[in-house]
Amino acid sequence: MIRCHALFMLKKYAAPVALSMASLMCVPPSAGAQGTAADQLTGKLVITGASTLAPLIAEIGKRFESLYPKVRIDVQSGGSSRGVADARQGLADIGMVSRAMKEDERDLSAFPVARDGVCPILHQENPVQALADEQIVAIYTGTITNWKAVGGTDAPITVVNKAEGRSTLEVFLHYFKLKNVDVKAQVVIGDNEQGVKTVAGNRNAIGYVSIGTAEYDATHGVPIKLLPIGGVAASTESVRNGAFPLSRPLHLVTRTPPVELAKAFIEYAQSRAVHDLIKQQYFVPLAD
Amino acid sequence: MTLSSSNTLSRWPTDRLLLWLLRGAAAIAGAIVLLIVAFLVMEALPVLRHVGVARFFTDPSWHPAEGFYNLTPMLWGTLFAMVGSVLIATPLGILSAVFCHYYAPPVVARPYRRLIELLAGIPSVVYGFWGLVVLVPLIGAIHPPGPSLLAGIVILTIMILPTIALMADAGLANVPQQYLRGAAALGLPRWATIRGVVFPAAKSGLFTGVILETGRAIGETMAILMVCGNVVQTPHSLFDPIRTLTANIALEMAYAVGDHRAALFVSGLVLMGMIAALVAAADWISHGRIYG
Numbered sequence: 001m002i003r004c005h006a007l008f009m010l011k012k013y014a015a016p017v018a019l020s021m022a023s024l025m026c027v028p029p030s031a032g033a034q035g036t037a038a039d040q041l042t043g044k045l046v047i048t049g050a051s052t053l054a055p056l057i058a059e060i061g062k063r064f065e066s067l068y069p070k071v072r073i074d075v076q077s078g079g080s081s082r083g084v085a086d087a088r089q090g091l092a093d094i095g096m097v098s099r100a101m102k103e104d105e106r107d108l109s110a111f112p113v114a115r116d117g118v119c120p121i122l123h124q125e126n127p128v129q130a131l132a133d134e135q136i137v138a139i140y141t142g143t144i145t146n147w148k149a150v151g152g153t154d155a156p157i158t159v160v161n162k163a164e165g166r167s168t169l170e171v172f173l174h175y176f177k178l179k180n181v182d183v184k185a186q187v188v189i190g191d192n193e194q195g196v197k198t199v200a201g202n203r204n205a206i207g208y209v210s211i212g213t214a215e216y217d218a219t220h221g222v223p224i225k226l227l228p229i230g231g232v233a234a235s236t237e238s239v240r241n242g243a244f245p246l247s248r249p250l251h252l253v254t255r256t257p258p259v260e261l262a263k264a265f266i267e268y269a270q271s272r273a274v275h276d277l278i279k280q281q282y283f284v285p286l287a288d
Numbered sequence: 289m290t291l292s293s294s295n296t297l298s299r300w301p302t303d304r305l306l307l308w309l310l311r312g313a314a315a316i317a318g319a320i321v322l323l324i325v326a327f328l329v330m331e332a333l334p335v336l337r338h339v340g341v342a343r344f345f346t347d348p349s350w351h352p353a354e355g356f357y358n359l360t361p362m363l364w365g366t367l368f369a370m371v372g373s374v375l376i377a378t379p380l381g382i383l384s385a386v387f388c389h390y391y392a393p394p395v396v397a398r399p400y401r402r403l404i405e406l407l408a409g410i411p412s413v414v415y416g417f418w419g420l421v422v423l424v425p426l427i428g429a430i431h432p433p434g435p436s437l438l439a440g441i442v443i444l445t446i447m448i449l450p451t452i453a454l455m456a457d458a459g460l461a462n463v464p465q466q467y468l469r470g471a472a473a474l475g476l477p478r479w480a481t482i483r484g485v486v487f488p489a490a491k492s493g494l495f496t497g498v499i500l501e502t503g504r505a506i507g508e509t510m511a512i513l514m515v516c517g518n519v520v521q522t523p524h525s526l527f528d529p530i531r532t533l534t535a536n537i538a539l540e541m542a543y544a545v546g547d548h549r550a551a552l553f554v555s556g557l558v559l560m561g562m563i564a565a566l567v568a569a570a571d572w573i574s575h576g577r578i579y580g
Binding site: 156 | 351433529548
C-alpha cells in the first residue's frame with residue numbers, strides 16, 4: 001500500500017493517472033523472461049523525505065506496484081533533511097531530497113530523477129521585458145510598488161505570491177534569499193494554473209509558477225510571458241540542462257549503492273516510462 | 289378514540305421495522321456531526337497542546353512554516369464577506385419571492401422561478417471562474433489590485449441569492465389562502481397585505497432561508513478562493529484582499545505537514561464554532577421555534 005499524505009490523492013490529475021494505470025494493468029507484464037523478473041522482485045521499500053517529491057514518488061510507486069504486484073512502496077514526507085537523515089541511519093531504504101546535494105553528503109549515492117524550475121511571469125502586454133534579481137526582490141518586499149520604477153507604465157504592481165507550503169514558494173524564496181514574512185503580496189494563490197489565470201487577467205500583475213505550466217500555457221494562447229532570470233531564458237530546456245538559476249534537481253538518495261529492489265525502483269524512476277508522471281507534477285524530466 | 293402510538297406499532301410489524309429504520313437514519317445523521325467534530329479536535333489537538341489556544345489569536349501573523357498561527361484576520365475576512373453578502377442577498381431574495389408570488393403574471397412567474405432554480409444549481413467553481421476572469425479585472429480597473437473583499441461579497445451574494453429566494457418563495461406559498469382572502473375582504477391594498485399579513489405568517493420560512501444562506505456564505509470555498517486574493521490581513525476597505533478560513537484550508541492543505549497541518553484543522557474547528565454560534569443565535573432569536 002502507498003501510505004502517503006492522503007490529500008495528494010485529491011489532485012486534479014488523479015483521473016489521467018488512474019487511466020494510464022488501468023491501461024497498464026490491462027497488459028500484465030508476465031510474458032517470457034520479463035515475467036520471471038517480475039516474480040523475483042518482492043518486498044517493501046520505505047521512502048521518506050522532501051514533501052515536494054513525495055507526490056511524484058507516490059505516483060511512480062503506484063505504477064511500480066502495478067508492474068510488480070509483490071512489491072510495496074511506502075512514501076512518507078517530512079522534508080529533505082529527513083530524507084538525508086533517514087537514508088543515512090537506514091530508517092528508510094531511499095531518501096528524497098529536493099535540492100542539490102551538499103559537500104558533506106558525498107557519502108550518499110544520489111540519483112537525480114527530475115528538475116523543478118520556477119519562473120516569474122507577467123501579462124503579455126506588460127512592456128517590461130526583464131527584471132534584475134534586485135528589482136524582483138524590491139517588488140516582492142514592497143519597496144517598488146509601481147511599474148514606472150522598473151521601466152514600465154505608470155500603474156501599481158499587483159504582487160502574486162504562493163500559499164505557504166508550496167514548493168514553488170520554497171524555490172523562489174530560497175533563490176532570492178527572502179522570508180515569506182517579508183513578502184508584501186496583493187494576491188496569494190494555490191496551484192500554478194490559478195497563478196497563470198490571475199496574471200493573465202491582470203495587466204499589472206507579477207507572479208511566479210512552475211516553468212512546465214507557464215511554458216505550456218504561454219504556447220497555448222494564454223496572454224502571459226515568462227521572464228528570464230540572470231539573462232537565461234525561462235524554458236523547460238534551460239531547466240533540464242541546469243542553466244536556469246531558479247531551478248533545482250530532485251534526488252533520490254541511498255546510503256550504499258542500491259541493489260535489487262531499490263536499484264530496480266530507482267532505475268524505473270529515472271526511466272522514460274515515468275516522464276508523463278513527472279510532467280503531471282509540473283516538474284521537468286531529465287534528458288536520457 | 290385514542291390509540292397510544294406503541295399499541296398501533298405493536299400490531300403492525302412493518303411499522304416497527306420502519307420505526308427502527310428511522311431511528312437508525314437519525315442516529316447516523318447525528319453521529320456524522322459528532323464524528324466530524326471529534327475528528328477535527330483529534331487532528332488539531334497536537335498543535336493546540338504545544339502551541340496553545342491563545343496563540344491562534346495573539347500571534348503577529350499567519351506564517352505556519354515560521355511558527356506564527358494567528359487566525360483572527362481570516363476570522364474577520366470570513367465574517368465580513370458573510371455579513372456583506374447576507375445583507376445584500378436577503379432583501380433581494382425576499383423581494384424576488386414577493387414579486388414572483390404577488391406581482392408577476394403567471395407567464396413571467398413560472399420561467400422566473402425556473403431561472404432562480406437554475407442559478408442555485410450552478411457549481412460554485414463556475415461562479416469563481418467567472419469572478420476571476422470578469423469581475424476581478426473590472427474591480428481592478430476601478431481600484432487595483434482587483435481580488436478583494438468586494439469581489440468576494442458580490443460572488444457570495446450571487447451564490448446565496450437563489451437559496452434565500454427559493455426558501456422565501458416556499459415560505460410565501462405556505463401562507464394560508466384564508467389569510468389573503470381575509471385581507472382582501474378588509475380592503476387592504478396589496479403591499480399592506482404583504483407587509484402586515486404575509487410576512488408575519490411566513491416569518492419562520494424566511495428565517496430558515498436566512499440561516500441556510502448564511503451557512504452557505506460561511507462555508508463557500510472555491511469561488512471565494514479564486515476572487516478574494518487570499519492575503520492574510522484584516523481588511524481596511526472593500527478593495528483590500530482577504531482570506532477566509534475555508535480558503536485557508538483549501539489553499540494550504542495539499543502540502544501542509546506536522547504543526548502546519550494541525551493548524552489547518554484548527555481553522556476547521558473555528559469554522560465549526562462559527563456555524564454552531566450561528567445556529568445557537570438563530571435558535572435564541574426565534575425562541576427555539578425556527579422551524580415551527
